[in-house]
Amino acid sequence: MNKQNPVKYWKVNIKYVLILLAIWFLVSYGAGILFKEELDTIQLGGFKLGFWFAQQGSMYVFVVLIFVYVRLMNKLDKKYGYDA
Template sequence: MAFKNEEDKKAYWRENLTLMTKLLLIWFVVSFGFGILLVDLLNQIQLFGFKLGFWFAQQGAIYVFVALIFIYMYKMNQLDKRYGVDEE
């Protein structure tokens, strides 16, 4: 389960950090952007009887965070297989 060479190791970690950066940016936009900055604009839209800005601040950001955890797990399994460092 070791990398074949140093270049693969660097490429693996570069892709890992790129993926984490993208997912954290999505989480930031959803939690801070939708839940705080755009709350007044989003509150004009109703979702299941609740204002959308309120929903993102109270529940939506948590749902997105949990979804991002599963996306990260799926993408990292693909990345591990591509570089030959998977657990199987």
């Protein structure tokens, strides 16, 4: 098991985390609060889109981001030799 460059591994890991958290912030805060008025002009299942993002959309995006993070980390682990 050849573990290559742990410092670079953690830098990439932190980069992934920051990018994914920024996406979640934009969806939860941006779509649910900042852009609510613009999004409320669109309906989704009978509900205004701004309301939907504030109530459920950000949670769905968060769950999707967890799966994206797992996939990214599996690839990163294999690249740097940290896979089991």
